[in-house]
Amino acid sequence: MGTLEGKKIVLGVTGGIAAYKAVEIASRLRKAGAEVHVIMTKEATEFVTELTFREITGQPVSVDMWAKVANFNVEHIALANLADLVLIAPATANIIAKIAAGIADDMLTTTVLATKAPVMLAPAMNTNMYENPITQRNMAELRTRGMQLIEPASGHLACGIEGKGRLPEPVDIVQAVSDFMTEAQPLRGRKIIVTAAGTIEPLDPVRFLGNHSTGKMGYAIAAEAARQGADVLLVSGPSGLPAPANVRIERIQTAREMQAAVQAEYAQADAVIMSAAVADYRPKAVSAEKIKKSDDELVLHLERNPDILLGLGQQKQQQILVGFAAETCHLEEYAKKKLAKKNLDFIVANDVSARDAGFAVDNNRVQLYFRDGRVEKYPLMAKTELAKVILDKLAAILP
Template identity: 50%
Template sequence: MLTGKKIVLGVSGGIAAYKAAALTSKLVQKGAEVKVIMTPGAQNFIAPTTFQALSRQPVYTDTFDEQDASGIQHIDVADWADLFLLAPATANLIGKLANGLADDMLSTTLLATEAPVYLAPAMNVHMYSHPAVMKNMKQLDAWGFRFIEPGEGYLACGYVGKGRLEEPLTIVQVLEDQMKKKQLLKGKKVLVTAGPTREQIDPVRYFTNPSTGKMGFALARQAAELGADVTLVSGPVQLDTPSGVHRVDVTTADEMYQQVMQHYPHQDLVIKSAAVADYRPAVTYEQKMKKREGDYVVEMERTKDILKELGETKEHQYLIGFAAETQEIEKYGREKMKKKNLDAIVVNNVSDEGAGFGHDTNASLFFTKKGTEETYPLMTKDELASKVLEAAAKEMSGGWA
């Protein structure tokens, strides 16, 4: 899966830099073209000539040492890369990348590249768990950077714990697995809905729900990583658009209906994870309603059932719905799958701790019309999204017996 891939290996200043030499060799043996960029700190641990000999490519160490006067090397290298690998990724490099700092060849090239970036952290166990480092890694994860988690064991500082650079063979295997996954939805068009809707009463008041959009954004991000052409129709949320995803922002249930129906005919896979309002105020006031004595009754009317209409009008599309339940989740999930003519459904018990609205984790049941049944324990929403998409891709390609 790595044959012919153009890989930029960024080596930063940690004792684990010596492992990057073995990593370079193994990537070349897999048929990849490897160009190495070293930070000044990395050169204190290992010489550039080592990487030059192993990669049979020039090694970049200085932004201003232009090796080819016809171009600008940090831009040219950034454009050349099919993927970027940072191993070891020190706390300093992670911090610079998370905050947009660029003061050497490696950091300037990272800001200029549009290739997928994989980080293999390596540092002292206490540095790894420091709130600042964790915050920076969380930010990079939200932007779509991929992490190859460090291993646990004896560290150069004498501590035993998490922080040791993952072994080169494992890093290569992760990259190969990721390349393989990118074929699952390659060439497919995927539509995902996410977040809540807002139904206005007047200019300063509205009805909504607790949805944050995290599950839908995870699905969109993972679908893009599987090679899909992804359109994300999102209600009002405070989330960054996943890399490689086309985002359409809406506010009301009717706006979401219009956008979904417009895009629907051209899609191969549609996932309705948005928490769309079932009702909206029958009357919306143009001016702020003033407080009055006594109670106030708001007359509500039904919104359009987007998922039901998608089920009724689908042709070639594979349609997945979501159900947020608090009791008898399997029963209600199966009923919804049948009633809405879905191909599959993800059912969440939102009363479970760590699952449902607002959390970074989720636990679900997954059913399909063809009989696939999966129980997914508590995991990150990105992990759940990956499992749902892989299951859908297998069914779409006839992979399930």
């Protein structure tokens, strides 16, 4: 097992039947050299006592945000700041839902919201709860933010059924923590610009030209790049997604605003990953007032937006450029043309007409086309996993 010597781990324990296993997790983390600080939810104390964890870790145990006010010292912020990792084991469906929604109503959820450290969760719950689409959506949301989820085990559950949802054995959880914390960070020291979501071009104060991009792919790339040690700037069009942990974000609306944001830091960048769906055209004139409906046809006069990626390719020096091609037909032909025309190192191409991949879903099916002629095709996979593939390819060609 990899050493955790000197690492400070905040262990969150929630109110599931598997809470008793957290005692062994804390013990094994200590034996691996970690300094362990336990936060228990009120419900967790119904299964295991605070005293047990205090004796094992040698540290005070936090439960109530308002207890011992004289020594409070903004405790949740202190724990959030000292943590090298926040591990929640077991992670119930309830705590997963609260974190996904950004709720901070107890010591544990407040610490998670305040920390800049990586967050790892080990889900444990009834099989039906685990497989519920809401729980699956919440877990996908956490992955999009760069949080790590340990896959639950299958077997006999406390509710009496067989299925997926068991908390993995403590030895396996501590191994996952050790592997994660000692994992090489191939992008450490690299500056990467990622663009995400769609741009919008206003017609009047109410309407705009836009597209269906939600930013899920770009946000997943930004989160993974930060996890791999990169200094990440995420330039995002309008999106309902929260900013990934440890990522600088600049929110823009129009193509010209995105161009300005990228150009401002391009010279210092090691790589740019242009996953945003940038509007090709904008209205020649924007009405200062809402355009009123009439019996006549409405004619819009459009003009070309700047081609951001083409401009970057023309200015390119040492930077690695990665583009995206979202097409509905002739995928290979259009992707190869874009690769050559825009001086890219590789391009990620996908068919957005497929119902199970592309915009506004958690999965994608892509083909990678490289400058040297290589082509790599990938099956349908989660965008969080695809982000790792893309960044692995990037790391391999960085000078």
